[in-house]
Amino acid sequence: SSYETILVERREAVTLVTLNRPQALNALNSQVLDDLLAAMAAFDADATQGCAVVTGSERAFAAGADIKEMQSQGFADMYAHDFFAGWDRFTRTRKPIIAAVSGYALGGGCELAMMCDFILAADNAKFGQPEIKLAVSPGMGGSQRLTRAVGKAKAMEMCLTGRMMDAAEAERAGLASRVVQAAEVVEEAVKTAATIAGMAPLAVLANKEMVNAAFETSLSAGVQFERRLFHGLFGTADQKEGMAAFVEKRPGAWTGK
Numbered sequence: 001s002s003y004e005t006i007l008v009e010r011r012e013a014v015t016l017v018t019l020n021r022p023q024a025l026n027a028l029n030s031q032v033l034d035d036l037l038a039a040m041a042a043f044d045a046d047a048t049q050g051c052a053v054v055t056g057s058e059r060a061f062a063a064g065a066d067i068k069e070m071q072s073q074g075f076a077d078m079y080a081h082d083f084f085a086g087w088d089r090f091t092r093t094r095k096p097i098i099a100a101v102s103g104y105a106l107g108g109g110c111e112l113a114m115m116c117d118f119i120l121a122a123d124n125a126k127f128g129q130p131e132i133k134l135a136v137s138p139g140m141g142g143s144q145r146l147t148r149a150v151g152k153a154k155a156m157e158m159c160l161t162g163r164m165m166d167a168a169e170a171e172r173a174g175l176a177s178r179v180v181q182a183a184e185v186v187e188e189a190v191k192t193a194a195t196i197a198g199m200a201p202l203a204v205l206a207n208k209e210m211v212n213a214a215f216e217t218s219l220s221a222g223v224q225f226e227r228r229l230f231h232g233l234f235g236t237a238d239q240k241e242g243m244a245a246f247v248e249k250r251p252g253a254w255t256g257k
């Protein structure tokens with residue numbers, strides 16, 4: 001692949017993106033953001049690709065935003081350039097993205113993992129929002145997404161003390177969907193991504209969109225949104241195929257129509 005800070009590999013219908021700045025524990029600088037946005041745009045646009053996995057190294061998913069890049073910035077620069085706003089585009093990727101997290105997912109690294117659709121944690125994963133130790137705060141959505149994921153008590157404690165949460169606690173608290181052995185987390189994520197990529201593409205988009213709506217709407221508006229999308233799926237050829245395949249006891253053959 002032609003990126004500076006990430007490796008992109010296509011494994012059949014799964015796009016595997018590996019953060020690759022080992023000398024900085026995959027700290028997220030502007031180049032990583034540019035590379036990830038380009039890779040995710042290409043993934044979304046490629047009809048052969050159904051699900052992505054974002055991962056780091058066994059030692060670090062990502063140890064945060066790049067402190068050395070931010071160190072000398074003042075308020076005027078940060079505000080004028082709306083520093084970190086580009087990460088919002090990552091969350092507008094329409095197809096699903098799984099975070100496979102080994103080692104440190106700290107600060108912006110934890111925030112990037114939470115921008116993905118779900119987190120598979122390796123047993124050595126460590127999540128944290130330690131920005132307060134640098135006299136700053138989360139800036140890529142961590143205070144909001146962590147609170148929604150694990151509730152106020154744990155999110156507040158983690159943001160105020162900077163303490164890390166291990167994989168077992170992350171799973172109990174609802175931050176990670178599952179914990180698997182570190183040596184297997186990438187393969188397990190790719191396998192899970194392949195399962196998702198094997199579903200009818202429009203149903204995948206709709207399911208992601210409606211779960212995400214739960215974070216933006218009231219219950220009644222969210223249920224209404226779900227129902228309309230559900231109704232809409234009955235206008236697809238793949239719904240006819242999926243239900244026929246079930247009745248005929250065979251796998252569905254999707255057209256994405």
Ligand code: HXC
Nearest residue numbers: 023024025027063064065066067068106107108137138139
């Ligand atoms: C830049 C980083 C970095 C980071 C690590 N490195 N994290 N560089 N930005 N966030 C670099 C180190 O400087 C070092 O480079 C190399 O990676 C290896 O790190 P070590 O510290 O030597 O490794 P270790 O002793 O194993 O400690 C691992 C660690 C520690 C516990 C993860 O690196 C650490 O605390 N990192 C910072 C974590 C953090 O505060 N993250 C939040 C960042 S702020 P050299 O050149 O010395 O070998 C953030 C903000 C969002 O994300 C919003 C705020 C505006």
